[in-house]
Amino acid sequence: MISYHPDSRFLTDFAAANLPMSEAVCVSAHLEFCGKCRAHVQQLADIGGHMLARLQPRAVEEDSFERLMSRIGDGDGAQQTADAVLPAAQESLVLAEEVSSRAGLAPTRGVFLPRALRRLSAGGLHNLSWVQLGNALRVAPVRISGDARDTAIYDIKAGGRMPEHEHRGEEITVLLKGSFSDAEGSYSRGDFVVRNAGEAHQPMATQDTDCICLVSLERPVRPRGWFYRLLEPYVQYRLQKTLERNTTF
Amino acid sequence: MTGTDDINSRKNVTGWGTQTVPDPWEASLRKVAQSGDRVEFRKLFDHFAPLIKAFLMKGMSAYADRSMAEEMTQEVMLKVWNKAASFNSGKASVNTWIFTIARNTRIDFIRRNDRAERNIDIEDIWHEADSPEPLVDLQQRRVEAVIRNALSTLPEEQSLVLEKAFIESKSHNEIAEELDLPLGTVKSRIRLALNKLQILIDR
Numbered sequence A: 001m002i003s004y005h006p007d008s009r010f011l012t013d014f015a016a017a018n019l020p021m022s023e024a025v026c027v028s029a030h031l032e033f034c035g036k037c038r039a040h041v042q043q044l045a046d047i048g049g050h051m052l053a054r055l056q057p058r059a060v061e062e063d064s065f066e067r068l069m070s071r072i073g074d075g076d077g078a079q080q081t082a083d084a085v086l087p088a089a090q091e092s093l094v095l096a097e098e099v100s101s102r103a104g105l106a107p108t109r110g111v112f113l114p115r116a117l118r119r120l121s122a123g124g125l126h127n128l129s130w131v132q133l134g135n136a137l138r139v140a141p142v143r144i145s146g147d148a149r150d151t152a153i154y155d156i157k158a159g160g161r162m163p164e165h166e167h168r169g170e171e172i173t174v175l176l177k178g179s180f181s182d183a184e185g186s187y188s189r190g191d192f193v194v195r196n197a198g199e200a201h202q203p204m205a206t207q208d209t210d211c212i213c214l215v216s217l218e219r220p221v222r223p224r225g226w227f228y229r230l231l232e233p234y235v236q237y238r239l240q241k242t243l244e245r246n247t248t249f
Numbered sequence B: 001m002t003g004t005d006d007i008n009s010r011k012n013v014t015g016w017g018t019q020t021v022p023d024p025w026e027a028s029l030r031k032v033a034q035s036g037d038r039v040e041f042r043k044l045f046d047h048f049a050p051l052i053k054a055f056l057m058k059g060m061s062a063y064a065d066r067s068m069a070e071e072m073t074q075e076v077m078l079k080v081w082n083k084a085a086s087f088n089s090g091k092a093s094v095n096t097w098i099f100t101i102a103r104n105t106r107i108d109f110i111r112r113n114d115r116a117e118r119n120i121d122i123e124d125i126w127h128e129a130d131s132p133e134p135l136v137d138l139q140q141r142r143v144e145a146v147i148r149n150a151l152s153t154l155p156e157e158q159s160l161v162l163e164k165a166f167i168e169s170k171s172h173n174e175i176a177e178e179l180d181l182p183l184g185t186v187k188s189r190i191r192l193a194l195n196k197l198q199i200l201i202d203r
């Protein structure tokens, strides 16, 4: 049951394609879990459709149609694209392969990866470069070009706690598998959770299953404990190194 | 493929009852999809290409000049030809469908020009594919007609922000900056407008 959804700002900016790429990836991931938000995005696109129809037309060049038809050539009938032929529901999900347990975490099966993340994990989440952070958490940073945010897949071991951290910028989390909770509430698959700058929290995965999330951070979070403050420069260095290797996205 | 009765099923609910408003472009698009009908495609082109060009010139002034807008209009209409068979009249009107194609073409172009070394496929993010989670029925058709009718009755300050978002391609933040308004004001103006259009996002 999804309880946390993107608000009207996210959905409107998404429908008009005005969201930065990493945030759009997060909204898109949520939409695959949430039929209600998808319906809203379609309604919002209708605004665009009607506004398009009401624009003052701008004349195209005189030979515009002929040039287009010469590009189309003598092809017979409309060119049905493979995209439209494939059964969409089947095509839109990839059942990720078992995540390798080389990092010492329990293997994770059955992670449904939203379409926006498929390229990232061609062949399964184990193809990503993971950085182990403490016992319970490992992180696979992903590069989204032209984007100022840090985006990553987090894998939190069942019952594991993340270091308590405070956000210097907005953090978006989309749950892909499992569930977690913090002082504010508990979250399950598909939930779209936003934390703003200045909010501190310590998420904890539920006891029975690992938790996998897509996380997009406006700026790096600042862990609170002295241990993590010491760890931070090292972690940043390793994340950066790993990011340079994760170029599939 | 949808049947011909689909044409008659687009309902327009007014305060006085229900009347049928067929989408005049559905039949043309269907003929393009079924038999590559170039006469019908020409009709679509003559109507939509100048609108698409206007859309691109307004939304991309920072990126593209007039001749670029012309080329991209061709790109959009080429996609209309290629994807005609994937148009689903149950999901969207032709206006909306073409808007989404133009929107995706625009953002794809901007990204290609952003010196980005790695690209995500835009169609993987803003895609038409269904997911296993069924679309919640928000009485889509009815709302679509409400949007059409109500758009022209919005107060100026509300239609302005919608135009900046959907046509000029500006985010809430960019609109706030341009109009020198707090972000919260832009957000609430858009929410007020959405409520009038009966797009009820309950958060």
Ligand SMILES: [Zn+2]
Binding pocket: A002, A004, A005, A006, A030, A034, A036, A037, A038
């Ligand atoms: Zn939702």
